[in-house]
Amino acid sequence: xxxxxxxxxxxxxxxxxxxxxxxxxxxxxxxxxxxxxxxxxxxxxxxxxxxxxxxxxxxxxxxxxxxxxxxxxxxxxxxxxxxxxxxxxxxxxxxxxxxxxxxxxxxxxxxxxxxxxxxxxxxxxxxxxxxxxxxxxxxxxxxxxxxxxxxxxxxxxxxxxxxxxxxxxxxxxxxxxxxxxxxxxxxxxxxxxxxxxxxxxxxxxxxxxxxxxxxxxxxxxxxxxxxxxxxxxxxxxxxxxxxxxxxxxxxxxxxxxxxxxxx
Amino acid sequence: xxxxxxxxxxxxxxxxxxxxxxxxxxxxxxxxxxxxxxxxxxxxxxxxxxxxxxxxxxxxxxxxxxxxxxxxxxxxxxxxxxxxxxxxxxxxxxxxxxxxxxxxxxxxxxxxxxxxxxxxxxxxxxxxxxxxxxxxxxxxxxxxxxxxxxxxxxxxxxxxxxxxxxxxxxxxxxxxxxxxxxxxxxxxxxxxxxxxxxxxxxxxxxxxxxxxxxxxxxxxxxxxxxxxxxxxxxxxxxxxxxxxxxxxxxxxxxxxxxxxxxxxxxxxxxxxxxxxxxxxxxxxxxxxxxxxxxxxxxxxxxxxxxxxxxxxxxxxxxxxxxxxxxxxxxxxxxxxxxxxxxxxxx
Numbered sequence: 001x002x003x004x005x006x007x008x009x010x011x012x013x014x015x016x017x018x019x020x021x022x023x024x025x026x027x028x029x030x031x032x033x034x035x036x037x038x039x040x041x042x043x044x045x046x047x048x049x050x051x052x053x054x055x056x057x058x059x060x061x062x063x064x065x066x067x068x069x070x071x072x073x074x075x076x077x078x079x080x081x082x083x084x085x086x087x088x089x090x091x092x093x094x095x096x097x098x099x100x101x102x103x104x105x106x107x108x109x110x111x112x113x114x115x116x117x118x119x120x121x122x123x124x125x126x127x128x129x130x131x132x133x134x135x136x137x138x139x140x141x142x143x144x145x146x147x148x149x150x151x152x153x154x155x156x157x158x159x160x161x162x163x164x165x166x167x168x169x170x171x172x173x174x175x176x177x178x179x180x181x182x183x184x185x186x187x188x189x190x191x192x193x194x195x196x197x198x199x200x201x202x203x204x205x206x207x208x209x210x211x212x213x214x215x216x217x218x219x220x221x222x223x224x225x226x227x228x229x230x231x232x233x234x235x236x237x238x239x240x241x242x243x244x245x246x247x248x249x250x251x252x253x254x255x256x257x258x259x260x261x262x263x
Numbered sequence: 264x265x266x267x268x269x270x271x272x273x274x275x276x277x278x279x280x281x282x283x284x285x286x287x288x289x290x291x292x293x294x295x296x297x298x299x300x301x302x303x304x305x306x307x308x309x310x311x312x313x314x315x316x317x318x319x320x321x322x323x324x325x326x327x328x329x330x331x332x333x334x335x336x337x338x339x340x341x342x343x344x345x346x347x348x349x350x351x352x353x354x355x356x357x358x359x360x361x362x363x364x365x366x367x368x369x370x371x372x373x374x375x376x377x378x379x380x381x382x383x384x385x386x387x388x389x390x391x392x393x394x395x396x397x398x399x400x401x402x403x404x405x406x407x408x409x410x411x412x413x414x415x416x417x418x419x420x421x422x423x424x425x426x427x428x429x430x431x432x433x434x435x436x437x438x439x440x441x442x443x444x445x446x447x448x449x450x451x452x453x454x455x456x457x458x459x460x461x462x463x464x465x466x467x468x469x470x471x472x473x474x475x476x477x478x479x480x481x482x483x484x485x486x487x488x489x490x491x492x493x494x495x496x497x498x499x500x501x502x503x504x505x506x507x508x509x510x511x512x513x514x515x516x517x518x519x520x521x522x523x524x525x526x527x528x529x530x531x532x533x534x535x536x537x538x539x540x541x542x543x544x545x546x547x548x549x550x551x552x553x554x555x556x557x558x559x560x561x562x563x564x565x566x567x568x569x570x571x572x573x574x575x576x577x578x579x580x581x582x583x584x585x586x587x588x589x590x591x592x593x594x595x596x597x598x599x600x601x602x603x604x605x606x607x608x609x
Contacts, residue, residue: 085490085494089488102480102495105480105496
């Protein structure tokens with residue numbers, strides 16, 4: 001299986017702080033890879049660098065063999081890497097359907113002339129985008145809320161919309177930053193089901209998450225970051241038994257509980 | 264709470280989106296078009312014509328301020344550029360550019376000046392759009408103010424080209440082919456009124472087509488949440504530049520209408536107060552709504568003239584300011600969104 005994403009020798013210094021010292025890992029195509037670690041381990045920084053919101057101090061990021069290090073976020077998104085955000089992130093002041101249409105931007109190509117003169121091609125594209133938006137809202141269970149303003153949605157629904165917006169852009173690599181943060185158990189279950197469905201549709205997923213049962217169930221591979229370094233990478237069973245991982249999580253014997261406490 | 268009268272002139276505006284009132288905007292335009300025939304009062308037509316020119320400016324500003332969220336406080340620069348470009352093209356000029364070289368332009372037809380105004384203003388809009396990508400927020404606002412001030416200084420001091428404070432005079436009016444009369448210059452108030460109305464309708468349609476398309480969604484997405492917009496692949500520069508070019512082009516068209524209607528322009532067309540007027544029109548009407556600049560423009564374009572007979576200019580400006588503060592306090596999103604939400608609640 002080929003590696004869709006390769007992170008090679010990544011280092012990120014923010015002022016005097018070393019957010020990531022030296023990290024290399026791969027995300028094989030078609031897998032769910034989780035990036036875990038205690039708070040401040042550099043997980044979100046890694047996301048920001050991969051998606052172009054921050055520049056790395058050292059290292060390279062290869063997507064499908066091409067070097068994407070330092071490209072602008074919108075350029076990286078055009079190549080097929082789309083992320084969700086840790087904090088709730090929706091297009092405020094717009095309805096759920098409008099949010100979906102905005103996220104479908106990359107799926108359309110109508111330009112200025114098409115817009116000004118309502119060319120038949122632009123009309124057809126608009127109809128297609130609307131159909132896709134509705135399909136995605138059905139898929140994510142948000143169709144009933146289509147006419148609701150995004151910021152009025154319940155918290156769980158907003159989180160789901162955030163994931164839906166990233167997924168709707170039909171990325172080849174989907175980066176989810178703590179999709180289950182702040183969700184209750186039933187919402188978490190729904191969130192997991194959604195992520196599985198996205199994977200089954202062919203998306204490769206890189207996940208940052210504190211909910212350890214979720215990580216253990218969802219992941220094909222787990223990469224553990226601690227203090228800006230990768231201390232372990234492997235299948236969930238290997239990671240669970242890795243002594244260094246256990247030490248990193250507060251030196252507790254039961255690191256799952258410790259991780260929960262940290263989250 | 265009761266709904267406002269949906270059949271009132273302003274009410275028509277925000278109802279545009281509902282299918283029931285699809286025809287209402289056209290009725291509104293028809294009423295405006297028939298006005299000179301029903302009430303051929305030259306003073307009223309003059310007031311409406313200059314309000315109309317500023318409404319076109321406000322429509323163009325709304326695209327930048329309302330839809331992309333970029334506050335350009337130098338918007339009058341595009342208006343003035345359009346006015347000077349169009350006037351100079353129709354008057355012709357002969358200037359030295361150093362090294363013994365001269366640029367000479369014979370007087371051109373006014374419609375050519377009109378097109379040149381759109382192109383020149385649009386070109387400067389392109390520059391501003393590129394800039395907006397690099398500097399944001401307060402810095403962008405300051406740069407736009409400076410831009411208009413620099414153009415004013417150029418207009419004041421490049422006397423060979425602009426006549427400076429002596430003003431460009433005897434600017435020819437628009438001429439047009441009219442049935443039964445052939446191509447004639449438009450001297451009458453009603454003719455100019457119709458011309459401005461036609462351009463305003465056209466500007467409105469251009470902006471509507473744009474904002475109700477994939478491009479418009481991209482603009483609103485960038486305003487609503489730029490990081491998220493970029494994360495789904497919306498290119499910031501590309502869309503800011505499109506919005507800035509079209510906005511500037513429309514403002515240039517308004518400037519050209521102004522030059523050939525007033526038929527004399529001086530460097531004061533670059534005055535900050537004109538930008539402020541347009542900003543007030545957009546904000547009170549409702550920025551980011553199609554009808555906001557029209558409603559705000561009608562109010563702030565007509566009220567000062569209606570007050571002219573009753574209050575001294577100084578008092579007028581105070582009233583203006585108080586009205587503005589009241590609007591911002593009680594209708595922060597503007598008149599059109601307030602009416603729309605009243606309707607939804609009813």
